[in-house]
Amino acid sequence: MTEARRATLRDIAGALGLSVNTVSRALADKDSVSAATRAAVRAEAARIGYVPNSLARSLVLGSAMTLGLVITNPSNPFYAQLISSIELGARAQGYSLLLLVTDESAENEQRATDALLRSAVDGAIVVPVQDEWDHWRRVRDSGIPMVFVNRDVPEVDCDMVGVDNERGGYEATAHLIAGGARRLLVLEEDLPITTTADRVAGFRRAMGDTGLEVSDGSVRAVPTKRYDSLALPWQPEEAYRVASAVLASGERPDGIVTGNDYFALGLLRALAEAGLGVPGEVAVTGYGDHPYAGYLQTPLTTVRLPAAEVGTTAVELLLRRIRERSSDRPRKILIRPELVVRASTAN
Structure with missing residues (x-):
């Protein structure tokens, strides 16, 4: 044949x-x-x-016409939307994507940086693990332009585009306080990442602005390590366990801010089992505005994240760096999220 x-x-x-x-x-x-x-x-x-022939074209143009995209976990709905918007923006400009998944592992991230250097990509959009950063300095020093997305690495001078999570945490908390909540609690991820720290900072600022006390127990860490690499980054049952333990101790918050909508699912079950009405006795906010949030028995007030806008902005910023080879100071762009008010906080 x-x-x-x-x-x-x-x-x-x-x-x-x-x-x-x-x-x-x-x-x-x-x-x-x-x-x-x-x-x-x-x-x-x-x-x-x-x-x-992409190889021949890259030799002629002096460009691989490929962007690297390093993501911690594509099953995260925010990152799924982010990937889609980045791919769309890159394709419109004639670029393809090399997708690398780190699964929140510093070791996997090291492998991803090696792959970027071997592949000679024109630039990279990166959601960093944030455990270490020397390998990102190595990529930057190789001449590959980079844009960090959603998480910042101040130790590496690169552009960054993300959500204003401090604002998101502030608005969710201020909304609960405006509705009459005074004994507030936060259920947050246990990962040492800037997105979590920023949301907690927003919570603390909103509490301070109204003179409410933030105690050591006001912020509860929910285990977020995945059971396997294909699972969602958050487990409702872990938030359910933490919330159940809090309620069993006799503590009675009247407003609870959760770091994502999956935590809110587990929390709502714990509150129902404790016989506490939402929002009558406890008002609840989520974070992310995932597709199910508006279709729960008690629709969830949550913070909607501008994933598509973050992705589009990251592509535009990276391509500008690639084309202009600019040595201008790195830019940090934070896009404001939107508080979506539903029945879980409406008395």
Whole structure:
């Protein structure tokens, strides 16, 4: 059986009586080729099933036309939306993505940086694990432009785009206080990451602004280590266990802020089993506005995250760095989230 031969630029050129150079410029949308010629070349390329050789193109352009995307866990709904918006923005500019998943592991992140360096990507968008950062300095020093997303690494001078999580935590807490809550509690992730720290900082600021006390027990850490790499980053049952223990101790918060909507699921079950009404006795907020939040028996007040806007902004910032090779000071862009008020806080 004869192996099928890959269609080439020379095949298109021979069929149309053009030079290979003209065909190449036509496929690249160069102004020096007429619109009629470009249309004819594209039609012939489609007819014979021509697929550009990305390696050859990268040698000609001096660019791999590939962006690295390093994500901690794509099953996180925020990151799933982020990946989609980044892929869409990159594709619109002719770039493909090299997706690398670290699963919140510093060891996996080290492997990801090695892969970025081997692949000679044009730039990288990174959600860092935040345990270590020397390997990111190595990538930066290699000349690969980077944009950190959602989590900052101040030790590495790079652009950063993320959600204003301090604002999100503040608005959720201030909303509960405005509704009459005075004994507030936070159920947050136990990961040492800036997103968690920023939300807690927002909680503390809102409490301080109204003169309410923040005790050592006001912020409870919920285990967020996944049971396997394919699981969601948060487990409702872990929040259920923590909340159940709090209520069993006799503590009676009248407002609870959760670090994500999955924690809110576990919390709502614990409150129901304790015979506490939501929002009558305890008002509850989530974080993330996941698709189910508005369809619970008591629809959940939560903070909606601008994932698509974060992804689009990150791509635009990275491509600007790639094209201009700018040495301007790194930019930090925080996009404000939106508090979505539903029945879990409406008395």
